[in-house]
Amino acid sequence: MKAHVNGTVIAEAPESELITIEGNWYFPPSSIVPGMLTESPTPYTCPWKGECQYFTVTVDGQSLPDRAWSYPTPYPSGIARVGKDFSNYVAFWKEVTVSE
Template sequence: MKAVLNDTVIAEAPESELIRIEGNWYFPPASVNADLLEKSDTPYTCPWKGECQYFSVKDGGALLQDRAWSYPTPYPSSFERVGKDYSNYVAFWKDVQVVE
């Protein structure tokens, strides 16, 4: 599976390594091109996953605000609900297409 923005692959991993949470594909940290992400200061805490880290995504010369996110230290209780540890896995907003 690939996370693609305007023909640029931001993340790529076999589907078996991804995790689906609430309709979003989460990519393992090692599969993400970190050079295309920039940490955002936007705060958010999910009631069951914990504190979220947003990222802006670089698109050529543009920076698309808060188009990716992860949970660096999710609540341990959420691992049972998700089925595994998804710490630092990265998901993407609709602008970024997740394709096979």
């Protein structure tokens, strides 16, 4: 699976290594292309997953604020609910397309 913006790959991993949560594909941290994400100050805490870290996606000089997110330290009950530890896995939205 690949996460990409206008053909530029941001993350790539076999589907077996991804985790699906609420319809979003979460990529393992090791699959993220270095330099594509920078931490965003946007705060959010999911009631069942925990504190979220948003990222700005930067591709070809274009910054896309808050188009990626992860949960650095998800709640233990959230990990139990998902059935896998999704700490630091990254999901994407809007201009970022996920495809095979």
